Amino acid sequence: MIRVGIVGGTGYTGVELLRILAAHPEVEVTQITSRSEAGLAVADLYPNLRGHFDLRFTEPDVKVLGDCDLVFFATPHGVAMRMVPELMARGTRVVDLSADFRLRDLELWASWYGMPHESAEWAEKAAYGLPEVFRSEIREAQLVANPGCYPTAVQLGFLPLLESGLVDSSRLIADAKSGASGAGRQASVGTLHGEMGESFKAYGASGHRHLPEIRQGLMSAAHGQDVGVTFVPHLVPMIRGIEATLYAELRVPGDFDRLQDLYEQRFSNEPFVDVMPFGSHPETRSVRGANTCRMALHRQGDSSMVIVSSVIDNLVKGAAGQAVQNMNIMFGLDETLALNLPALLP
């Protein structure tokens, strides 16, 4: 059994990790920390876990966490980068669900997150936890930076286009939409039901923290070619789910006929990417609670504009599910363990 610890377990990604790990045959969750809720039984905060976990939240303590085989960080940015170096020294492996180790360029990181980065060494050594691109690095890594939710949906959807070099990578557009759970479980006026129910809006349209992560990933896929990407997130009055509609212009319009094959082949061995038939419309509910990224291609008339619609559950493939997938890879397990159930539909 893999002994697992979770740091910052009171948020949505924390409870989602527990929900998934409850069904994992090779994992024992031995501790879960929360400064604010130390002492409280996990099942008292999350009644869906009654009967599944007998854990209580504890104060985070690196020494105790160091006894785990793997620690998940489900914390706000700035926490993991301070605790990770000591865990690394103790030989514990880490999957960080926060943003701390996602960007290579630490000045860029500092400018978007408003604080200096404190662990340049591990930012360089961390593997970026998108298995569809970095599976072999993840397998060997002691530290995995789990991707952001939007970056997962956007990168996977653009990947075949950029890797193949078929599109003009200088003017990509990613129009993305997310449910409320992406904003976390902190009390705030903006995500009250009374404020965001029955309403829709863009937010962060002048710049969102996931933009540099998306650009970094797309540049990597484009073999270093320059990438220009406009990314606008929107808030949907629902709880889970991200849909990203992606726009890219083919260099040669006639290449449109090759795209469906290109996508299907690119992901043919991927257990968690599902390319639907050309012209399908993936629904976020079709991946609710599941670790799947489902996508489809569209063309309008004889246009050279490629349209990709890509959906994930932001808490699963966009966070906790992908983290468990990374753990499975790191420990040489079947990559789909605890992740192979159908989505909850309706």
Added chain:
Amino acid sequence: MIRVGIVGGTGYTGVELLRILAAHPEVEVTQITSRSEAGLAVADLYPNLRGHFDLRFTEPDVKVLGDCDLVFFATPHGVAMRMVPELMARGTRVVDLSADFRLRDLELWASWYGMPHESAEWAEKAAYGLPEVFRSEIREAQLVANPGCYPTAVQLGFLPLLESGLVDSSRLIADAKSGASGAGRQASVGTLHGEMGESFKAYGASGHRHLPEIRQGLMSAAHGQDVGVTFVPHLVPMIRGIEATLYAELRVPGDFDRLQDLYEQRFSNEPFVDVMPFGSHPETRSVRGANTCRMALHRQGDSSMVIVSSVIDNLVKGAAGQAVQNMNIMFGLDETLALNLPALLP
């Protein structure tokens, strides 16, 4: 492996059976029927099942269904009562999720369902599939009548009060609320999002088909004492979930102190009933996708009115989950197989 067939697989209870059975280690779904969608791949109708089932809908055929070890009926009322006798003759076991075999009084059945009952023999032999009351009958039964969704939430919540005889059973009130999936997947104006989103209403307040089923169950629990129950269902702008707030008056107000113990003991061996601490407020989301009925007791001041709040997922404990629980019992399996995962929260 148990060979399972599903009749009427295009509705919400059908897809929910498939979702649950996808994780069942002892079951193989060998056929699923639908007159309207015969030939269509199940995964084309329900994309969440892509990669999980390679089945196509077929025309229902009793001979072919007779090869199954167990057949679930997920059909409108009136279908099962016509097909069940032949399946019984062939030795196939059946769990009927429709209303056909729930009522003992077939004239009452005919008056509520608007047609004569066609299988008096099997209506008498059917076990009522509420395991918390009829587990031993279910184990031996060839035919199980799976309870309605409201009747499940209401009966479980009232059970200890009626079995113990502590309350006045002549003026019980069950004020129940359900999400939209209870109305099924048929096109209808009343359950359009544009009609029922952002709105709340009672419906069937002058009489709903689940009323006689509830009364029959409560009378059975009350050892034949007369039962008077008022049942008003309401439509909640959500998809899954039922909450029933139950009101019953104690004969002796001082008995209030015994109730929490009474409830906990009554259900102490039940894997799918969870009595929360006194004064808790169960949320429907705490059972979303799970087979649990979660409940709690309340008292206002020194009132003699017992208040019980009882929640289930109408598609799981209120339909497909309870059906699989019944199947597990019928085949001598661990009762919780495929049903022991935490609810999807948030």
Added chain:
Amino acid sequence: MIRVGIVGGTGYTGVELLRILAAHPEVEVTQITSRSEAGLAVADLYPNLRGHFDLRFTEPDVKVLGDCDLVFFATPHGVAMRMVPELMARGTRVVDLSADFRLRDLELWASWYGMPHESAEWAEKAAYGLPEVFRSEIREAQLVANPGCYPTAVQLGFLPLLESGLVDSSRLIADAKSGASGAGRQASVGTLHGEMGESFKAYGASGHRHLPEIRQGLMSAAHGQDVGVTFVPHLVPMIRGIEATLYAELRVPGDFDRLQDLYEQRFSNEPFVDVMPFGSHPETRSVRGANTCRMALHRQGDSSMVIVSSVIDNLVKGAAGQAVQNMNIMFGLDETLALNLPALLP
């Protein structure tokens, strides 16, 4: 023109007052206060008011407020009772939308609101602002205590039954359901969309602050007869709307035939109470944004249990709309001014 001030204008009842008063031909809103947002333009907080109001929030100042003809308090409890005496002394009239002056029994008030009451004089002089019962008192009052949202829906629905003495008033049940806006616009975890979207629950089932207000109103209607009422509120995943399902037992079952007439006659001159045909199901959306209380009666078989379903918009007839109705009465205006528009449906 009536010069109107609003104290505590940043919450949902504040913005709703502005929305309604924007269309009032006899009112000029001259000031709106907020300690936390002083200096901010109202339209910057509430973009729906862009182009309708050129006001900025100011610090509350009794002297300045005293220049108004009427001041609305849209504040948490405890604020109005401290400022009202001075406004009364200055001759300003007040409609208090908070709970400060609703209860006659100030010890009871103190026990439910957790602080001593500070204005016994005005608590006694205040008129209870339910025009359907206290219209003449309201007309003469300098201070009107605007009823709570639940108490409005529950009292109006029970009124004819209690005034006529036809039911057993000792075991009334009010099972009420409200949208999220009833909880106000304060940041809190419990009313986040991620927490309460797609979920339903009871809350305050062991005792809610509106219970004593309901009991006081029902006792008044029952001509001092003893009233026993059980009141359980529930949270609905929608923004606006309250539905209350009311249960009362007829002393003489045969009186059921008289009830529809009784209700229609009781409210025949009321511009904002609409009795629907017997057996109808009022929807909350049918009163969204409107000052109407819509209700209907039901009977199950030959039961003696009267069922009433009563709906209001909690922010309109349950708060700001009723407050404007009261203002219209106080100033001798047409009672329906600014309140006679159809609800927003769908």
Added chain:
Amino acid sequence: MIRVGIVGGTGYTGVELLRILAAHPEVEVTQITSRSEAGLAVADLYPNLRGHFDLRFTEPDVKVLGDCDLVFFATPHGVAMRMVPELMARGTRVVDLSADFRLRDLELWASWYGMPHESAEWAEKAAYGLPEVFRSEIREAQLVANPGCYPTAVQLGFLPLLESGLVDSSRLIADAKSGASGAGRQASVGTLHGEMGESFKAYGASGHRHLPEIRQGLMSAAHGQDVGVTFVPHLVPMIRGIEATLYAELRVPGDFDRLQDLYEQRFSNEPFVDVMPFGSHPETRSVRGANTCRMALHRQGDSSMVIVSSVIDNLVKGAAGQAVQNMNIMFGLDETLALNLPALLP
């Protein structure tokens, strides 16, 4: 008083016309037709209209409709084009809310709507009812083609960019999102609450009927320059509201500084277009029930990509409200009559 008739009054645009016209001081609705509901009282179908209209649905009859001063068509496509010529001959004026007279190119119309057009004469004579562009034509017109909902939000948002020639008009992108009421009130599986609640998806991504209308309008704004536009609509789990996020590339990046002024000046005299401060995020709820189109501009870093977020209520500025605005213009009334109320927020 203007005598108004409504053809096809049972749908959402029909009831919305009634809601708005209930407050119109110069209008009397004299008839409303529906083949399916002839004889039914309007208020029985739409309880929010109880007490506001005493009308019953009637069979449509051109002779009777010809007595009206103005007839609104709130019908599916194909109805108006058959009845309009006779109404024109009788001198009645018409605002057609359907698609019948929106496109100039009738072969294009036929290819998108699957039937030949039957009134080429009036298709040519009809004014396109976007007052912000065609106000003078509308004033004189006997027949006004009311724009589609998406085309209204998209055209208004792009207008200043195309009229000024500042952007590359060959690769415009309009990523639009709509609530469910845009799909109408017909029973259908796809817009059941159980299907589309808590889910988000693109639809019509390979081609939607509003695409040619959008292209026609943008070409007109671009002074005949070639326009290439990709338009992808999405379905949001809410009832009312459209948000369109628009992307266009500046020819000269330095022109970004001029855009806010350009937008404010373009719409400075428009009563129903509100340009918010640069970098704002318009919410659909800020226009719920109101005739306003609210928009804001965004830039990411020093990108040359202009981002416009434009919101309307699809049933008001996107349908019934704009229709009443057109009627006001046609009859020389104050353009804002019955349309100058704040949106319903929250």
